[in-house]
Amino acid sequence: MTLTRYDLMVIGAGAAGSSAANEAAAHGMRVGLIERDKLGGTYLNYGCDPTKSLLHIASIRHQAQQAAMYGIQIPSADVDWPGIQRYVQGVIEQVRGGTPIQTREKLRQRGIEVIEGEAEFISEHEMGIGGRLYEAARIIITSGSHTITPPIRGLDHTGFLTNVDVMKLPQLPHSLAIIGGGPLGVEFAQMFRRFDVEVTLLESKPTLLEHEDSELVKLLEQVLRQEGVQIETGVTLQQAELTPQGKRLRFQDVSRRLRELDVTDILLATGREPNLAPLHLEAADVRSDNNRILVDATLRTSVPHIWAAGDVIGGMRLTHVASAQGKAAARNALAHHPQNFNLQVVPWVIFTDPPLAHVGSTEEQLRASGIPYRVGRTSFKENARAIVNGRTTGLIKLLIDEQNQVLGAHILGERADDLITPIVLAMRNNLGVEQLASTTIQYPTLSESVRWASVRTTPGKG
Numbered sequence: 023m024t025l026t027r028y029d030l031m032v033i034g035a036g037a038a039g040s041s042a043a044n045e046a047a048a049h050g051m052r053v054g055l056i057e058r059d060k061l062g063g064t065y066l067n068y069g070c071d072p073t074k075s076l077l078h079i080a081s082i083r084h085q086a087q088q089a090a091m092y093g094i095q096i097p098s099a100d101v102d103w104p105g106i107q108r109y110v111q112g113v114i115e116q117v118r119g120g121t122p123i124q125t126r127e128k129l130r131q132r133g134i135e136v137i138e139g140e141a142e143f144i145s146e147h148e149m150g151i152g153g154r155l156y157e158a159a160r161i162i163i164t165s166g167s168h169t170i171t172p173p174i175r176g177l178d179h180t181g182f183l184t185n186v187d188v189m190k191l192p193q194l195p196h197s198l199a200i201i202g203g204g205p206l207g208v209e210f211a212q213m214f215r216r217f218d219v220e221v222t223l224l225e226s227k228p229t230l231l232e233h234e235d236s237e238l239v240k241l242l243e244q245v246l247r248q249e250g251v252q253i254e255t256g257v258t259l260q261q262a263e264l265t266p267q268g269k270r271l272r273f274q275d276v277s278r279r280l281r282e283l284d285v286t287d288i289l290l291a292t293g294r295e296p297n298l299a300p301l302h303l304e305a306a307d308v309r310s311d312n313n314r315i316l317v318d319a320t321l322r323t324s325v326p327h328i329w330a331a332g333d334v335i336g337g338m339r340l341t342h343v344a345s346a347q348g349k350a351a352a353r354n355a356l357a358h359h360p361q362n363f364n365l366q367v368v369p370w371v372i373f374t375d376p377p378l379a380h381v382g383s384t385e386e387q388l389r390a391s392g393i394p395y396r397v398g399r400t401s402f403k404e405n406a407r408a409i410v411n412g413r414t415t416g417l418i419k420l421l422i423d424e425q426n427q428v429l430g431a432h433i434l435g436e437r438a439d440d441l442i443t444p445i446v447l448a449m450r451n452n453l454g455v456e457q458l459a460s461t462t463i464q465y466p467t468l469s470e471s472v473r474w475a476s477v478r479t480t481p482g483k484g
């Protein structure tokens with residue numbers, strides 16, 4: 023077998039792997055980037071960009087259906103699923119083309135060689151890929167994650183969809199059971215409902231989106247219910263079976279009643295687990311548990327020259343976190359003195375309409391830790407621009423400590439995904455709420471709400 027040598031090899035070309043490879047190449051390393059599927063991994067092909075495109079299209083349709091309230095008559099706003107899919111694929115290709123690190127040719131120009139195939143460790147420094155042998159001085163594992171299949175009797179037999187299947191669905195299902203009420207389940211529920219699919223969202227915990235501010239989750243839940251999403255929390259799924267028309271789920275509901283749900287299809291949004299199986303980590307002595315590859319604070323695995331980053335190490339499974347970790351892992355792999363990876367202020371967004379954005383602690387977390395706080399809050403009903411736009415659903419909550427620093431911010435409302443940014447900046451740079459409150463903001467904009475929330479504060483519920 024011929025042997026090809028690299029200074030550094032990266033396993034997986036998603037957000038973490040692309041940014042690791044790019045960083046190492048920028049330091050003059052000869053880099054091999056291994057990918058078994060598509061460059062760009064989950065976020066580009068099956069995650070962020072396609073789902074946000076679908077949600078955007080769904081919101082255009084929703085606005086068209088609401089247009090009469092603005093005095094505009096749109097008689098029909100029919101869904102053309104193949105047309106929608108073409109748009110989404112167009113977005114993926116445009117983002118791929120616009121990103122410097124997601125085409126083979128652009129990567130080659132940067133000194134990164136793409137190796138197509140599935141990597142498997144042969145030893146601590148060697149990997150087999152498609153019958154060829156490769157050796158690297160340093161290795162970074164960025165193999166990402168996939169959907170967890172929950173242990174529900176019969177589910178293997180009935181079959182189910184995941185986020186990957188949604189991107190190539192030949193037609194919309196008539197009805198859909200979505201299992202899992204985390205970010206993915208909630209986003210898909212609204213999107214499919216807005217394309218006329220009968221959606222039931224089934225969550226085992228007592229609430230949807232358990233990591234979010236509970237007051238805002240209740241508001242968002244109301245929006246989803248008003249749009250016709252059936253929501254069942256506190257359920258225990260027991261069995262899945264095939265019926266002549268489709269699929270049947272048997273579950274115990276929150277009041278322990280046994281129920282049946284007949285649907286055309288089932289979509290899993292039950293969380294993610296790391297892609298470990300084909301890597302054969304034992305051959306390199308890389309330690310892992312069920313949920314992640316184990317790394318220290320510098321992202322080094324149990325083997326000194328092997329590092330890991332992104333979804334495969336667990337924690338916050340987000341694209342911006344994966345990219346930052348990939349870059350840090352590459353820097354540390356090349357450094358004499360690796361630095362701890364430290365992301366102190368990480369915002370995230372549930373991209374529903376309206377979106378729900380979050381940074382820092384929730385009230386529940388502050389109360390549990392006994393940290394005193396004040397709450398600055400304002401409703402979008404008080405904001406002139408939200409009224410102009412006819413989109414007043416939502417609330418901003420700022421959680422502030424005794425030194426006037428922001429401990430957390432939670433926004434449900436139009437453009438919450440962007441409105442959170444100045445607060446992230448304030449938190450990252452230790453700006454107090456006085457600075458937010460004393461800044462003159464252009465009228466009429468949604469941003470004024472952030473200033474209002476920083477002006478009017480009341481003590482938090484201790």
Ligand SMILES: Cc1cc2nc3c(=O)[nH]c(=O)nc-3n(C[C@H](O)[C@H](O)[C@H](O)COP(=O)(O)OP(=O)(O)OC[C@H]3O[C@@H](n4cnc5c(N)ncnc54)[C@H](O)[C@@H]3O)c2cc1C
Nearest residue numbers: 034036037038058063064065069141166332333339340341
């Ligand atoms: C539906 C959905 C929507 C999401 N929306 C958002 C969002 O809006 N915002 C956000 O921040 N995050 C979002 N996420 C999360 C985000 O997509 C992930 O956190 C991010 O893509 C993780 O990047 P990664 O590089 O760690 O892994 P991945 O992107 O999964 O990349 C890993 C790559 O490794 C390859 N691979 C695996 N094993 C091997 C092997 N043995 N050999 C060769 N190649 C291998 C895989 O094919 C894959 O391409 C979403 C996720 C999903 C599923």
Ligand SMILES: NC(=O)c1ccc[n+]([C@@H]2O[C@H](COP(=O)([O-])OP(=O)(O)OC[C@H]3O[C@@H](n4cnc5c(N)ncnc54)[C@H](O)[C@@H]3O)[C@@H](O)[C@H]2O)c1
Nearest residue numbers: 172202203204205206207225226291292293339371372373
């Ligand atoms: N907008 C975003 O940033 C965004 C969007 C989608 C996904 N993501 C990321 O992708 C990852 C996956 O998202 P997710 O929502 O799938 O995972 P998650 O782990 O956040 O949520 C999964 C949900 O499924 C529920 N669940 C699991 N098994 C169940 C069962 N048998 N019956 C009923 N409910 C069950 C869990 O209780 C949980 O609430 C997350 O880490 C998330 O950060 C991010």
